[in-house]
Amino acid sequence: MTEITQLLQAAGQGDRAAADQVVAELYGELQRLARQKIRAAGEMTLLDTTALVHEAWLRLAGAQGKSFPDRRYFLAYAARVMRHVVIDLVRARQAERRGGDQPAVTLNTAIAEQTPQTDEDILRVHEALEELAGVDPRLAQVVEMRYFGGLLESEIAEALGVTERTVQRDWQKARILLSMSLKT
Template sequence: MTRLLNALKRGEELDAQAHDELFTRVYDALHRIARHQRARWKGNETLNATALVHEAYIKLLGTGAGYENRSHFLAVASRAMRHLLISYAQRQASQKRGNGEPDLPLDEALLIPQQRGEDLLALDEALERLKDKDPRAAQVVECRVFGGLSADETADALGIARRTVSRDWSAACAWLYGELRQDLTTGVS
């Protein structure tokens, strides 16, 4: 996998067989991340885990970005899946608002295993605000929440110590909790 990612990084054109080999090598990891995301997101099942993997893979190879290693690729894949899910949720939200469901406090959405599209959008907005304040903590949240990566995997992907991941994770969760709670009480989405 590293050999194939390095070839992409150098700008070499991969033939169909090399693309197939790369996809085969990353598929299980990407599918695990996608299953984690779909399991947390309650709503329309049109974008299932397999579709999410394929969309993300196409997006990842289409960017022409260089990937340092497998961990870096998976961190970028987590971000790509996040953006795909957010785009999908935004399209769904623009088609129907509310759908007669009772409001769910956003702080609870962080604590329960499933999220509605609206909750995912609120989390994404709060995460963007966190990125302005503390970009590394936002990356940790992205890897842990949207990528389903463990603390050790997150440390590898971001090239930081596991202890730093734990500190950033704790601080980011507390900050996001406060932001989402404030959004809920002020009515800001």
């Protein structure tokens, strides 16, 4: 059993120091996930990589009774939490009482190089992903881990306990179902 796995088990039993040590050791990988989310998000989020990792960690730390058998499951769950952080941020921006219909302004010039996505596009993808989860939860997991988490096919296969070829087929099927859902 690896050190990370032991720390994750201790954290699942309520050891706060172990939980903090897990994040410290996996911080680089969490930042990689966050970087991929922000890159894919375009101008939809005002968070930077560090802020997304920290917000996700606050939510992960607040998940009472949640235990992770190993590093892969932790990172897959972290990817899901980051997705929800981004979705919550978009929803908050869109809330009329907060002036959500006003365009966000940023001084970050890297955003100009990215593919723009509107808040509506992000919410449509989220809703389509929710529909997909109702049809086939594994397809939704594959999309979350690959698109939102930036995990490789081999990492997804290992986390889900399937072959890489199954992940590839699931990805193709999910893309077709999502594109049909987004066209309607």
